[in-house]
Amino acid sequence: MKKAGILMILGPLFLLGLYVFPLWNIMLGAPQYPDPLGLNIHINGLRGVSEFDIQNIDGLNHYIGMHTLPKAEEMWEFGTFPMVIGIMVGIGVLIGVLGYLGKVNYKWFLGWFLLMSILGILGMYDFNEWLVDYGTNLDPNAIMKLTNPDGSPMTYKPPLLGHVKMLNFDVTSLPSTGAWLMFMGMMLTLVAAFMGWKSTKNQN
Template sequence: MKKASILMIVGPLFLLGLYVFPLWNIMLGAPQYPEPLGMNIHIDGIRDVNEFDLQNIDGLNHYIGMRKLPKPEEMWEFSTFPLVIGGMVFLGLVIGVLGYFKKVSYGWFMGWFVLMSVLGVLGMYDFNAWMVDYGTNLDPNAIMKLSNPDGTPMSYKPPLFGHAKMLNFGVTSLPSTGAWMMFTGMMLILAAFFVGWKANKAKKSKIHSSS
């Protein structure tokens, strides 16, 4: 159980990478931009990949009626997500320490993993909903009004994951360093559960064989 608990203590610490590294990255490339424009989505705001990228993206979006990219104070998520991550790191450390001193069972490790997974799915759903609104709720007085072949207004929603073509831009949206660190931490906690389960099974087997 001690090995499992150490993994449970180490795993949540990987989530601290989200305070330093971006969670997601979106890049926009086009022939007139030899160096693609990009934005890094952090848990506390959106930042340039290269200097002036956000300013240039906002300038392009203005022509098709998209709103400016939100500042941290304009979205509740950017003030809430850091608190949620901090809370989950603290909770994971407490469970790991209690497990080390045999105050809780390995089942609590899976409880943390499930809770973090649910929060992750909700976060992705919220992020996608924001992108839908951002890419479809356009200014009717925009300079350029483009429509699909069926006459419906064109959507400029970036893909949640992968690559998409929007006008003459290729848009690529992928998880970044922070997301991979979070994934690594969660895999360590999943491993902690299985190590704990295996140790418990071996202990029961030993008891049965000696009785």
């Protein structure tokens, strides 16, 4: 159980990478932009991949009526997510230490993994809802008012995951370094739960 406990301590620590690296990345490429415009989504705010990317994205969005990208203080998520991650790291490490000392069993490891998975799914749902609002809640007084072939207003929701063509832009949305570190950390806790279960089984 000691090896399982060590893994359970290490796993949540990988989530600390979310305070340094972006969670998600959205890239916009078009013929008039040899260097694609990029947006990094961090748990505490939005940042451009290059210096003027946010300014340029906001400039393009203005023409089609999309809102400017929100600042950190304009979205409650950017204040809440860092606290949630910090709490989950603390709980996970504590469970790992208690597991190492033989005070809790593998079910606690699995419980942390399931709770973190639920929080991750809720976070993705919230992110997608923001993308829907961002891409469909357009200014009726926009300079350019484009419509679909059926006459309905065109919307510009970026994909949650993958690639889509919007006008002459190729938009790609993918997990970034922080998300992969979180995934690796969660997988370590799952391995810890399996090792703890196996250790318990062998003792019976």
